[in-house]
Amino acid sequence: MYTRDTAKPVVVDKNFSVTNAGSYTLCIINGDAAGNNRISSAVISINGIEVASPNEFNQQVGTITKPVTLNKDNLISVEVRSIPGSYITVTILGPPKINITFPANGSTLSDSSILVTGTIDDNSASVTVNGVTASVSNNTFSANVTLVEGQNTITVTATNQCGFTTTQSITITKTTIPKGPALTFCVVIAERGPGACNGATAYQDWDVAWLYGEVADPQAELKINGITVDIYDDGSFSFDWEPLVYGPNTITATATNASGTTTTNLTVIYDNIPPKVKITSPLNNAIINTPSITVTGTVADDYPIRRVRVRNININYNYYDANVNNGIFTAENIPLREGINTIIVYVEDMAYNGNSDGVTVYYTSSTAGGSIYGSVSDAINNNPIVGASITITDSTKSQTASTVNNGFFSITNITPGTINGTASKSGYLSNTFTNTINAGEILLMDIRLVPGATISGTITNEATGQSLPGATITITDSQRTLTATANTYGRYTITGIAQGSITINASKTGYLTQENYLTVAAGKTYTANFILKEITSGLTIQITSPYSNTTIYNDKITVSGVINANTADIGVTVNGKPAAIVGNQFVVNEIPITIGQNTITARITDITGNTATTSITIYGEQTQQPIRLTAIPESGITPLTTKLTIENSLINSTGYLSYTGPAMIEINQINNIEIDLKITAEGIYQITYIATDNLGRQYTDTIAIAAISRDAIDNLLKGKWGLMKEALSQGDIENALIHFSENSKSKYRQIFTLLQNNISSIAAGMQQIQLIYLKDGIAKYRIRRQEAQGEITYYIYFEQGKDGIWRIRQY
The missing domain is CATH 2.60.40.10 (Immunoglobulins)
Structure with missing residues (x-):
């Protein structure tokens, strides 16, 4: 909406975006529906091209439509020339859906x-x-x-x-x-x-x-x-x-x-695809001088949007519903606090898939005091520094701010007069400065910090060559001791090292510590990799079926075995395929077999990266495969109901089903192809179908069903959820991410970093989770949260990773 006020007419510029560049229709609504407050003159341009001229408003028409060509990112300029109080509403519209x-x-x-x-x-x-x-x-x-x-x-x-x-x-x-x-x-x-x-x-x-x-x-x-x-x-x-x-x-x-x-x-x-959302106004890092703002942006989804809500996480937990029209959302009167404000937009589609986008803006209302807005960057490579600390001391007080995205910071309400400042960041030399500020003045500052030496590298397991996340690296220079923890990929970086001789060592529980010596120069980058030898893990694994040197006449087999570990937080894979674990047993179906010699390798891995492996050799022979068993699901919590499907290409054959396992199975044969199985007791069940053709030849296929104890898996996954919450409550994002799947870590690292100022209180408010179902390596939980509009239920998904260990996929 563009309203003519009592001041001299001015051109108002606004940025907006559309999902796809192309042809659109610009719709101009003059005044209200009753014909009141209409303007008689205005100029409207898009991307510098005039689309509506003053004489088109001479008759105070109610509606004007114009074809326009838009880029993905656009600038609209509007100048209203009419009596004060008159207004127009400008939108990009097409036929309603x-x-x-x-x-x-x-x-x-x-x-x-x-x-x-x-x-x-x-x-x-x-x-x-x-x-x-x-x-x-x-x-x-x-x-x-x-x-x-x-x-x-x-x-x-x-x-x-x-x-x-x-x-x-x-x-x-x-x-x-x-x-x-x-x-x-x-x-x-x-x-x-x-x-x-x-x-x-x-x-x-x-x-x-x-x-x-x-x-x-x-x-x-x-x-x-x-x-x-x-x-x-x-x-x-x-x-x-x-x-x-x-x-x-x-x-x-x-x-x-x-x-x-x-x-x-x-x-x-x-519909399991989250909607797309992008905030187009305000821009990230914008400086605002009004106590509230209008937030606009775009949303897109294959199906209708259920709701769009906007929240300033620096003020409270209140959500403000946005209006959505033609893929454009608008939320008015979003309150701001003095200084930094993080605006988050949450969108849900009709299937409750959610997504979010966020921007940071800065609000200052100070007229008596001064304000400083600025950025901190690296003096060598000019990159912005995030997380730098800036302290400003005036004649009455000291104030401290931290840099956010793009190295930006703001400090307001500074008492006029001489000020002293310090900018610092781990890994850099501190920068001190003095200046003078007047009442209502805004100082823009570009602060540069000089880095110390940097050492980075990778920590790996000597036996497996795999990375060792969580390893500790300690550097002692001439001034102090610095430490770092290897990330998910076993990599680390330590900055701000004083020049000269240093001692550097790498350690991890269960491994021998390794120590090296280096000489470094200020501002230079060095690499120090470590290969740690595992002491002992207490992990063992044994394949019990099939036997080594057996000849297999199928192109796929079921592999099972037994394990030993001093923790339940483990995973097992067979030739890289995650296995189901029940007690001290494991099983996995459909391991491919080729003609000739085949190596079957089973690996057990615990959450800290300790591993143990075992291998057997079997031989494959090509043969006709007229029988094939499949089950959906192959694993789940008891009582477990699964549908068994028999594919039988034999003509005039007879057959029957047999099984082995710790308890009885309830069998309900629907037809010659489908059989419903109900398993009430925990354990691994081997289901075999034997078919006999009209010449008396027998053919078989076997599939394993893993019936998992609800209490055992529930305790394991709730324990992981609790460890993740505990890490977040302490502000330790990287330790929390240990319990997330590899594909999810980057996403949640961004989310937790964006919310790091409130992450401890958010974690403290998380309630206990409740198991809904577990099937074939996927577990679904729910969590209820009391919010302003009532109790809301959210869902948490766990999945078995490539190493067979359960981790959080999303919530």
């Missing part, structure tokens, strides 16, 4: 009147449903529609402020004559609500549809997408459909009895 969420197209209903609902990307647009004005709020619309017997067409029309119109129609059928038993068919959306029933649409971020419902006749036959589902005596039923494909999944339920068949369906949209 409609998505009817209920009822589903082609569905059959028995209600005489239904509530038609859906989403729209422009909250200011007007919507009609079959000519009836709909209610629009939070980018959703709804309207009651009366149905007639038979086929009904429902037409939704949306018109935005600039006159663009979009229409979407669906066809449904109303029938009051029951064709079969009454059927209620729903999908659960966990703690987020009851989900959706009978023809509705649900969004979720996991690939299993938890289905349930009720059939009026418990003796009826129920099928879901063609699969027969048991109906309980009270008419209720439940069923898990997996895996969902990304995007819309139509799931159809049919109930049949002597009266006929009733059919209904659900649309479950599986």
Whole structure:
């Protein structure tokens, strides 16, 4: 919005971005909807090109649209020349986007009147449903529609402020004559609500549809997408459909009895991709002189955005809802505090996938005192220095600030007069300075720090050649002792070393310490790598199946064995594939075998990097493979239900199933191909199918199912969560990241660094996590958090890494 005030007309410049460069429509709304406060003259330019001239406003027209060509990043310039109080609103608009969420197209209903609902990307647009004005709020619309017997067409029309119109129609059928038993068919959306029933649409971020419902006749036959589902005596039923494909999944339920068949369906949209979000205003490191700001930016997703919230984490935990129109979000009156303000924008789509973006701005209201804004950089390479400390002492007090992104800092409310300052940073020589500041004056300073010597290197395991994260490196120079901890990749860097002779050593629990001597010069960079010898780990591993030197007639085998370790925080891999661990046993399916000699290597690794390995040699022979067993899932917590699939290419064969394990298995054969197995006791179960062809030849295939103790895995993963929280509560980001998967560390390092001023209090507020499920190397937990708008549930995912160790993937 651009408003003419009482001062001389000025040109107002604003930056904005769009997702893709190309052709767009500029929409100019003059005054309000009633025709009040319209302007009579204005000039509007985009990227230096005039798109609206003064004479186009002479008649005080209500709406003007202009075709424009935009880059990804753009500058709009507006000068309003009219009476004070008049205003225009300028937006980039196209036709509104409609998505009817209920009822589903082609569905059959028995209600005489239904509530038609859906989403729209422009909250200011007007919507009609079959000519009836709909209610629009939070980018959703709804309207009651009366149905007639038979086929009904429902037409939704949306018109935005600039006159663009979009229409979407669906066809449904109303029938009051029951064709079969009454059927209620729903999908659960966990703690987020009851989900959706009978023809509705649900969004979720996991690939299993938890289905349930009720059939009026418990003796009826129920099928879901063609699969027969048991109906309980009270008419209720439940069923898990997996895996969902990304995007819309139509799931159809049919109930049949002597009266006929009733059919209904659900649309479950599986969306596990976070939306994209970018703050376009204010810019990062902007200096603000008003106590509140408007935050704008762009959001993009394959499916509707549920909400966008904005928060200043330096003030409180309050969230401010943003308005979203045509992929542009706006949140007004975001409060600022004096000095540094970190603005975070959180976005969620309809499947509760989340993402965020953040900027740092600086607010000063000082008129009596002075202010200093500046940056600190390296005197040799000119790179900005983050985390440098600047102390300013005036005649009444001392104030200290730390540099943030781009080495920027700010200090306000400085008493006028002579000031003394010091800038310092570990690894650099301190810089002191003196200056004079006046009331209301702003000093801009560029401070440069001279670095000491730098030593970096890598710490590795002598036996394996792998890096040793967490190793300690200690340097003693002529002035002091400096220490560092090797990161995830075993690398370290120590700066600010005084020139001359130094002693440097590397150590790690369970390894022999190694010491070296170097002579260094100021400002120079050196490399010192260390190879540490492992003392002993107490880890052992043995392959028990197959036996060494065995000949294998399959192209894939199941490998199992036993382990010994003094910690539960371990992982096992076989030829690089993570294995399931149950007690002191491990197992992994489908290890590929080639013709001739094959080496099978099993490796056990603990969380500190200790390892032990064992290998066997087996021989592969080429043979026909008419039998193949697969199970989904292959591992999970007890009680474990898995679906076994038998692929049998033999003609006129007979077969049977056998198994070995610590307890009985409940077997429910659905057909000749699929068998449901229910395992209630912890342990590893070997499932074998034996088939005999018409010549009497036998063929077999075996698959292992790992039934894991819920308490054992729950205690392990909760322990990891607790160690991560403890590290964060102490501000130790790198130790917290030890418990994250390799693919997630970079993302959470950025997030924790951005939130480092509040990370201890955030960690303290984290509650205990609760296990939801564990299947095939993935575990899902939930955590509840009390926030301003109520109790919110978040989800935590653990996964087995390449070394078989469980780590946090995301939360």
